[in-house]
Each structure stands twice: as structure tokens, then as C-alpha cells.
Amino acid sequence: xxxxxxxxxxxxxxxxxxxxxxxxxxxxxxxxxxxxxxxxxxxxxxxxxxxxxxxxxxxxxxxxxxxxxxxxxxxxxxxxxxxxxxxxxxxxxxxxxxxxxxxxxxxxxxxxxxxxxxxxxxxxx
Numbered sequence: 869x870x871x872x873x874x875x876x877x878x879x880x881x882x883x884x885x886x887x888x889x890x891x892x893x894x895x896x897x898x899x900x901x902x903x904x905x906x907x908x909x910x911x912x913x914x915x916x917x918x919x920x921x922x923x924x925x926x927x928x929x930x931x932x933x934x935x936x937x938x939x940x941x942x943x944x945x946x947x948x949x950x951x952x953x954x955x956x957x958x959x960x961x962x963x964x965x966x967x968x969x970x971x972x973x974x975x976x977x978x979x980x981x982x983x984x985x986x987x988x989x990x991x992x993x
Contacts, residue, residue, distance in 0.1 A: 885975035892979050
């Protein structure tokens, strides 16, 4: 049996990517809302907000990529069989790594979907 390095931080890895996605969502929409309310007005252009959202998106994708890489390494640790059906520490470890990897992929799609709004919506109206 392989000595697994973590005990309690497995669940933190599981929710790290969705948290990054949620922070990205809030930053993007708060930035656009504040820009439209304070700077551009109701019919103004989004202008420089697009660049800020692209920076947020790149940073979020880098963070999600790091979490996904760690999750993939956890999933590939050990010699447990592919269907993680048994109640062993090794199977739990690999299952949490696989679930974290899938959540990272979903979060990356969500981040890209949020960033696409700035491409299609060019004004505050």
C-alpha cells in the first residue's frame, strides 16, 4: 500500500477550481457593472473592461490549470484499479483526484463562457 501524503486537504483540492470560477465570475461582472455605472454611462462602450476581463480570465485559467495538474497527479498515484469501487484509502485518494480533475475541466469551461460575454456584448446597454 502506498503512503498517501494528505489527510484533510483532499476536499480543499476538490472545491478549489469552482471557487476560482466563482471569483472570476464575480470579478468580471462587478468590473463591468462598476464601469458602466461610474465611467461609461448607460449607453457607453465597455472599452478597457475587455482587457481587464481577459487578464482575469488568463489568471483564472492558470489557477484552474494548476489545480487540474495536481488533481491529475493524485489520480495517477498508486496502483489502484480504474473503477474506484472499493473502500480503500488508495481508491478514495484516486477518486478524489479524478473528481477534482473533472471539476477543473468544468470550471475552465465556465470561465471561458463568462469571458465570452465581453466578446458579444460591446456596450453597457
